[in-house]
Amino acid sequence: MVQWLKDAVFYEIYPNSFMDSNGDGYGDFKGITQKIPYIKSLGCNAVWLNPHYKSDFFDGGYDVVDYFKCSERFGTEADFDAMLETFHANGIKLILDLVPGHTSENNADFLKSAENVPNDMYDRFVWTKGEWEFPEGYRFISGRHNRFGNYMVNFFSTQPALNYGFKEITHPEWQLPYTHPECMKTREWLKSVMRFWLKRGADGFRVDMADSLVKNDDDKSATSEIWRDISDMVKREFPNAVLISEWSSPRAVHAGFDVDFMLDHHGNAYNTLVRYEEAGKTSYFNPNGAGNAEEFADKFANWLKENENLGYIGIITCNHDTPRLAPFYDEDSLKIIQATLMMLPGVPFVYYGDEIGIKYVKGMPSVECGFARTGTRTPMQWNSKKNAGFSTADKTFLPVPDDCKPNVEEEEKDGNSLLNTLRRTIALRHEYASQITSFDFEILHAKGSEPLAFRRGVLTVFVNPLKKPQTIKRFQVGELLYNIGDAPSVTSEITLAPLSFAVFKAQ
Numbered sequence: 001m002v003q004w005l006k007d008a009v010f011y012e013i014y015p016n017s018f019m020d021s022n023g024d025g026y027g028d029f030k031g032i033t034q035k036i037p038y039i040k041s042l043g044c045n046a047v048w049l050n051p052h053y054k055s056d057f058f059d060g061g062y063d064v065v066d067y068f069k070c071s072e073r074f075g076t077e078a079d080f081d082a083m084l085e086t087f088h089a090n091g092i093k094l095i096l097d098l099v100p101g102h103t104s105e106n107n108a109d110f111l112k113s114a115e116n117v118p119n120d121m122y123d124r125f126v127w128t129k130g131e132w133e134f135p136e137g138y139r140f141i142s143g144r145h146n147r148f149g150n151y152m153v154n155f156f157s158t159q160p161a162l163n164y165g166f167k168e169i170t171h172p173e174w175q176l177p178y179t180h181p182e183c184m185k186t187r188e189w190l191k192s193v194m195r196f197w198l199k200r201g202a203d204g205f206r207v208d209m210a211d212s213l214v215k216n217d218d219d220k221s222a223t224s225e226i227w228r229d230i231s232d233m234v235k236r237e238f239p240n241a242v243l244i245s246e247w248s249s250p251r252a253v254h255a256g257f258d259v260d261f262m263l264d265h266h267g268n269a270y271n272t273l274v275r276y277e278e279a280g281k282t283s284y285f286n287p288n289g290a291g292n293a294e295e296f297a298d299k300f301a302n303w304l305k306e307n308e309n310l311g312y313i314g315i316i317t318c319n320h321d322t323p324r325l326a327p328f329y330d331e332d333s334l335k336i337i338q339a340t341l342m343m344l345p346g347v348p349f350v351y352y353g354d355e356i357g358i359k360y361v362k363g364m365p366s367v368e369c370g371f372a373r374t375g376t377r378t379p380m381q382w383n384s385k386k387n388a389g390f391s392t393a394d395k396t397f398l399p400v401p402d403d404c405k406p407n408v409e410e411e412e413k414d415g416n417s418l419l420n421t422l423r424r425t426i427a428l429r430h431e432y433a434s435q436i437t438s439f440d441f442e443i444l445h446a447k448g449s450e451p452l453a454f455r456r457g458v459l460t461v462f463v464n465p466l467k468k469p470q471t472i473k474r475f476q477v478g479e480l481l482y483n484i485g486d487a488p489s490v491t492s493e494i495t496l497a498p499l500s501f502a503v504f505k506a507q
């Protein structure tokens, strides 16, 4: 396992929305570069940048026109290199987003494959043999190009599926086996994209829809085989580079990924911990106490076991596809939720703006096919000036709230703000990282909405999600190292204050 991940705390940046240096209303590389000292001040030592490639932005950059070029929206090639260099000079790794499953419909390789004359891109995408064929169970687009066939898409209709082949062949007339030489060429092309950015200095990739490569691959064995091959190449040629998958299954680390995100999937560990708000059921952190810690504890412990010594679980405060936790929780809850996420075994990811409690904007009109995700991608709020200091433009990528609240400048001044609380938690995590074995984790107490207690190596962590004090039996604990909310009282029992979090040295 790549050594630096053990002490990594990531910050996710959606480039459109972080900092606009030239007043055009969109964030850019120079803006990010200006804010590197701020990122460092959080204690984050790695950044995941959402797609920065030349794109049509039909899906927020996940529709790549040119995999070897930066989007002009974000600046020049030189601006990108300067940003990367400044990250490195500050001891921060930079991970790029890799979109392996689909291109933009205006990608040159796709347009070539759409020509009505066979050529070297003919099998790079998945096409039927005739323009009137609409095989059931797949998504094909027809009538857009003069090639006598329809093409498969991988996500939105603007995103044609790259052809890594099929595991089970159900329509031999248009499906190629995943070991076919033309499908192997797609795989080699992807490696060339990865080598290009890794040679340029990137420290790895977050891989979009990593499980989507091979079609008709129910057990994902063929997709996993491809990733193991790619991961072998990366480990051989770039031993310090990391691969982080958007897969959300222990299969990912068995396929060679260093980290795999635990996403917000209905009923999974992360969902039941913080996001399960359906009728009749609520997440563990619901301050009114209808939640249940066992669901989280069992699922998380099993996941961790399956990942053991192979790769980490990526633990997110949120991401660009998921509603932010504010305003669903208030600041006191957010503090202890973020602290818990930072102290779980795995690699934590702070989504830009979560450190100050930027709110999800429900019902925001969709921009660049963000749909319901749009309200989670609003600009970073730096201060109380125009556009919260994000941009001097009259119209920004997405609007910022009129009151510019919350913002970094105000939270910097308050020692007890969400921002400063998260900073302290991250500092604690770094302080003990070298003493904690990554998979040394034990749930001590998980019962209904009672306090959750777990041991991580030399640390014991307690959290009380409720608005009332709660007492649990005494565990062997050493010195109290850290607390949010009032400190717990330790007698023959342990009593935790309302909405509080505590870390003891284990005994």
Ligand code: TEU
Pocket: 059, 060, 062, 099, 155, 208, 209, 246, 320, 321, 322, 373
């Ligand atoms: O998301 C893939 C994915 O799993 C989505 O279905 C996600 O759950 C959805 O956006 C929920 O709101 C990745 C990217 O993260 C996303 O931004 C892209 O739009 C998508 O791939 C296509 O590249």
